[in-house]
Amino acid sequence: NAGVTQTPKxxxxxxxxxxxxxCAQDMNHEYMSWYRQDPGMGLRLIHYSVGAGITxxxxxxxxxxxxxxxxxxxxxxxxxxxxxxxxxxxxxxxETVNEKLFFGSGTQLSVL
Amino acid sequence: xxxxxxxxxxxxxxxxxxxxxxxxxxxxxxxxFPWYQQFPGKGPALxxxxxxxxxxxxEGRFTISFNKSAKQFSLHIMDSQPGDSAxxxxxxxxxGTASKLTFGTGTRLQVTL
Numbered sequence: 001n002a003g004v005t006q007t008p009k010x011x012x013x014x015x016x017x018x019x020x021x022x023c024a025q026d027m028n029h030e031y032m033s034w035y036r037q038d039p040g041m042g043l044r045l046i047h048y049s050v051g052a053g054i055t056x057x058x059x060x061x062x063x064x065x066x067x068x069x070x071x072x073x074x075x076x077x078x079x080x081x082x083x084x085x086x087x088x089x090x091x092x093x094x095e096t097v098n099e100k101l102f103f104g105s106g107t108q109l110s111v112l
Numbered sequence: 113x114x115x116x117x118x119x120x121x122x123x124x125x126x127x128x129x130x131x132x133x134x135x136x137x138x139x140x141x142x143x144x145f146p147w148y149q150q151f152p153g154k155g156p157a158l159x160x161x162x163x164x165x166x167x168x169x170x171e172g173r174f175t176i177s178f179n180k181s182a183k184q185f186s187l188h189i190m191d192s193q194p195g196d197s198a199x200x201x202x203x204x205x206x207x208g209t210a211s212k213l214t215f216g217t218g219t220r221l222q223v224t225l
Contacts, residue, residue: 004155033212035215040121040217040218041217042118042201042215042216042217042218043156043201043215044215045212045213045214048212058212059214090155090156092155098161099144099146099161099205099211099213100146100158100161101146101148101156101158101213103155103156103157104155105153105154105155106153106154106155
């Protein structure tokens, strides 16, 4: 099992550009989520999904869009990148039984 | 509003020492309290977790102590090793399939020889 796979690992954008961060999991987890990690602020929830076709906002959703067309995939879209979105982004999926989150290895994004 | 407050921000201990990381929460609906360990360049990984029906849980050298009345919980690492050097995050959530994990701000632990 690959677990949670994120691509790309690194990305540099110019202000105003759009892009999609990819996330896929092969554990058949219904719950998936996106977090951003910033120094001194821990991990903050951006968006989450409890199953295909269902998404909801987390703590810091502005500037991001998500969709969930399949159980496996949960892409995160930056609509118009801003320097404030410079961060490390983590995708995670969760076992329903014991609440354990499985994280991907992260995408380091810089917006210039 | 920070719902889970974590301290200290950083910690340096000698090999064999017992680092202690503390967390406090505000939401009384929280009923799941995990600790995650993160090495540089990697995603966080679940280390140990506790529910409020017990006051302590041990897994190997890692122990969670939980004080429901004070709304506090802490991580103790016994006989710490240089390989334990990492960032540790506490977190909390309330039950439910849509339960959202709220993380503390993290503690960077360095274990020296």
